[in-house]
Amino acid sequence: MKKSKAVIGLILTLFMTVFLCYTAAVGIGPTGTGSAKNINTGLDLSGGVSITYQTKEKNPSAEDMSDTVYKMQKRVEQYSTEAQAYKEGDNRITVEIPGATDADAILNDLGKPGSLCFITQKDADGNENFAYGQSGYELTRSLDDIRNAGCVVLEGTDVADAQGGAYQSSQNSTRQYAVSLTLTDDGKTKFAEATAANVGKQIAIVYDNQVLSAPNVNEAITGGQAQITGMSGVEEAQNLASYIRIGSLSLELEELRSSDLPVKVRGVKPYVPGTILEKGCKTPTGKFELYSELIASHPEWHLDALPTYCEPMDEADETVYPFILCSGGRLPNAIHSRLHKVPWVRSLRPDPMADISIEDAQALGLKEGDDIELFTERETISVKVHPTHRVQKNVVFFYHGYSEADVNSLMSGTHVDPYSGFPAYNSTRCGMRKKVQR
Numbered sequence: 001m002k003k004s005k006a007v008i009g010l011i012l013t014l015f016m017t018v019f020l021c022y023t024a025a026v027g028i029g030p031t032g033t034g035s036a037k038n039i040n041t042g043l044d045l046s047g048g049v050s051i052t053y054q055t056k057e058k059n060p061s062a063e064d065m066s067d068t069v070y071k072m073q074k075r076v077e078q079y080s081t082e083a084q085a086y087k088e089g090d091n092r093i094t095v096e097i098p099g100a101t102d103a104d105a106i107l108n109d110l111g112k113p114g115s116l117c118f119i120t121q122k123d124a125d126g127n128e129n130f131a132y133g134q135s136g137y138e139l140t141r142s143l144d145d146i147r148n149a150g151c152v153v154l155e156g157t158d159v160a161d162a163q164g165g166a167y168q169s170s171q172n173s174t175r176q177y178a179v180s181l182t183l184t185d186d187g188k189t190k191f192a193e194a195t196a197a198n199v200g201k202q203i204a205i206v207y208d209n210q211v212l213s214a215p216n217v218n219e220a221i222t223g224g225q226a227q228i229t230g231m232s233g234v235e236e237a238q239n240l241a242s243y244i245r246i247g248s249l250s251l252e253l254e255e256l257r258s259s260d261l262p263v264k265v266r267g268v269k270p271y272v273p274g275t276i277l278e279k280g281c282k283t284p285t286g287k288f289e290l291y292s293e294l295i296a297s298h299p300e301w302h303l304d305a306l307p308t309y310c311e312p313m314d315e316a317d318e319t320v321y322p323f324i325l326c327s328g329g330r331l332p333n334a335i336h337s338r339l340h341k342v343p344w345v346r347s348l349r350p351d352p353m354a355d356i357s358i359e360d361a362q363a364l365g366l367k368e369g370d371d372i373e374l375f376t377e378r379e380t381i382s383v384k385v386h387p388t389h390r391v392q393k394n395v396v397f398f399y400h401g402y403s404e405a406d407v408n409s410l411m412s413g414t415h416v417d418p419y420s421g422f423p424a425y426n427s428t429r430c431g432m433r434k435k436v437q438r
Contacts, residue, residue, distance in 0.1 A: 055093075117152045179244065356386070
């Protein structure tokens, strides 16, 4: 009896093993449900592209943010069924596209978010709004003046969709390229009135003060569908359609940061030496930046999730104290002063030493190992100097932990960091001079 139960158990185990292996490889049903290839891996497993946009309006409404997130979601779905757009804080939208590998290409495909409008060639007084110049059509006056003159006939939000592609001409059977527009209900009415009043004239499409195209109006367009012809190729048509689509968002956006996230499981993204230094990071400063999603989710804190440089809180006279003292750093071998009592650890950097720029050292006539004094309104300490290219001009970097040269005595107890509540380790003004031997 026991033997038969064991056999039955073994058979069931084998059956389940075969079934699970088959499901992982092929899946169940015509859609392959459950197969490994259909599992949504996301950015953490498959890598991809992440782009964060920020609204130009500081306090957008929840309705406009929701509408913009929805439209961005629809646009990124063309790249991946796993792509997603979501709100970050009160005025930022992040787009994540798993499996994509080139943030620049994605940005080019999406178009650079900005403001879009359609304008007439002239105003009621005959003043030109745009003209053909050396590099193509250009605005002849500011967009604000054009708006004030009542020449903006259509906004980006009046366009529901735009698609660029090729079609077969009914006249000569040649291949033509065009952008097909679908307008909203309001846009349909506006465009019908504008085209009826401008038959035989041009209406320009303007994106961020640049004229993208200036097609002629052949007839009044009343059905809410329009076609911009005369494109030189499918790429030009698709690019123009991309600008129009992204410009029809409820809010104006600007790229805050973007990144290619390397594949973590399926492979390793190759690194080409020198490319980071040559191209920089895809951030506003071109440098590596730290962004706090926690701070972004708490606008009531009134803190910037992407910290930017601000002048030192220390109000000391900068003509007397021209240097910025940074003392928050730690040596791996000496985190706190007690470790300096270990002879071997102390031998690695035996003397308290201030790192300064080569330029400052030359200006003050200092060389490696010279004795100097660092001083503030509160205290003076004696240390040695170490000129280095790693420190910027007018900055003094001093490692914490030397009891005989207590850098904390230079700090103010009233000025604290608004983010952490710590003393001003990186924003205290100080002076520096060569120590006179007595």
